[in-house]
Structures are given as C-alpha cells and as structure tokens.
Amino acid sequence: MKSLVVYYSRSNITKKLAEDIASQIDCDIEEIKSKVDYNGRLGYARGIKDGASGKIVEIESQKYDPQDYDVVYIGSPIWASRAANPAISYLNQNKGKFNNVKFFLTAAASGFDSGFKQMEEKSMKPLKTLALTTKEVKNKDYDLTSFLE
Numbered sequence: 001m002k003s004l005v006v007y008y009s010r011s012n013i014t015k016k017l018a019e020d021i022a023s024q025i026d027c028d029i030e031e032i033k034s035k036v037d038y039n040g041r042l043g044y045a046r047g048i049k050d051g052a053s054g055k056i057v058e059i060e061s062q063k064y065d066p067q068d069y070d071v072v073y074i075g076s077p078i079w080a081s082r083a084a085n086p087a088i089s090y091l092n093q094n095k096g097k098f099n100n101v102k103f104f105l106t107a108a109a110s111g112f113d114s115g116f117k118q119m120e121e122k123s124m125k126p127l128k129t130l131a132l133t134t135k136e137v138k139n140k141d142y143d144l145t146s147f148l149e
Ligand SMILES: Cc1cc2nc3c(=O)[nH]c(=O)nc-3n(C[C@H](O)[C@H](O)[C@H](O)COP(=O)(O)O)c2cc1C
Pocket: 008, 009, 010, 011, 012, 013, 014, 015, 043, 044, 045, 046, 047, 048, 051, 076, 077, 078, 079, 080, 081, 082, 106, 107, 108, 109, 110, 111, 133, 134
C-alpha cells in the first residue's frame, strides 16, 4: 500500500503528529506551505478571519502527486471551527485526484466535526479520521493503531 502524509501546520503541533504517523508507516511526507503569511499576531488574526470564511488561498506547488498513492493522510489544525485554509486549498487543488483519504485534525478544544465535514466536502469520504487536542499531541497521549489500520 503506497501512502502519502500531507499536512499544514502553523505552530508545529500538526507537524509533530504528521511526523509521528509517517514514522509508523512506509510513506512519503510533504508539508503544505502557504503563500499567505499566517505567522505572528497579525497572521493569527488573518487565520481567524480566513478560517471563518473558508476562502481558498495560494499554496506552494507540491512535490508529490496524490494520484500516485493508494491512501493520502491529510492533516490540519482547526481554525475558527474549520480546517485551516492552506489544507482546504490543497484539497481543492487536488479534487478528483485522491484514491483514498484519511484526515487528522488538531485543535485546542473543539471544531473537529465541522472541520472533518468541510474536508470531506472538498475531497471525498475518508476511510478514517483522527481528532486530537494540542495537549494530547504535546503529551503524546494517543494511540494511532486503529487510525493506521
Ligand atoms: C487562527 C487560529 C484559529 C484557531 N481556532 C481554533 C478553534 O476554533 N478551536 C480550537 O479548539 N482551536 C483553535 N485554534 C488552535 C489550534 O487549532 C491548535 O492550537 C492546533 O493544534 C495548532 O496546530 P498547528 O501547530 O499545527 O498549527 C486556532 C488557532 C489559530 C492559529
């Protein structure tokens, strides 16, 4: 089974989880990089505004083509109860190219259901989903067994 892990991460939490997932399966891994600057306080405010609107933003071109993989694991933080715009933009850009997807989301506390729904609308029904809080990722307080099966 050929797998790809793709993620967007503003402050490295989703990145940490993505790297842990990737370390447990044989896969390629790629970070989604935003052309919109979401760093710092101004970037945080922009993230809240863009997250709520769900708008598509420009992202850097990708090295790997999702069409080449049996399953693509797609990860994002939650912004304003939705998946972060760069992750949504990746899904939008690659619509119709996924064979199978699994989604993983991180959030301080909430917004997972609406985030997964939005990701599904932009791509397809996922085989599996994984929702973890920032704290759970930081403390490595999770078990990936069923998500990776
Ligand atoms: C712009 C912005 C909006 C956020 N909105 C939410 C939210 O609606 N609900 C929530 O529980 N956490 C929210 N968070 C917290 C992040 O989802 C959480 O810290 C996440 O683990 C960060 O992942 P990252 O380090 O990969 O960017 C928000 C963070 C940012 C920067």
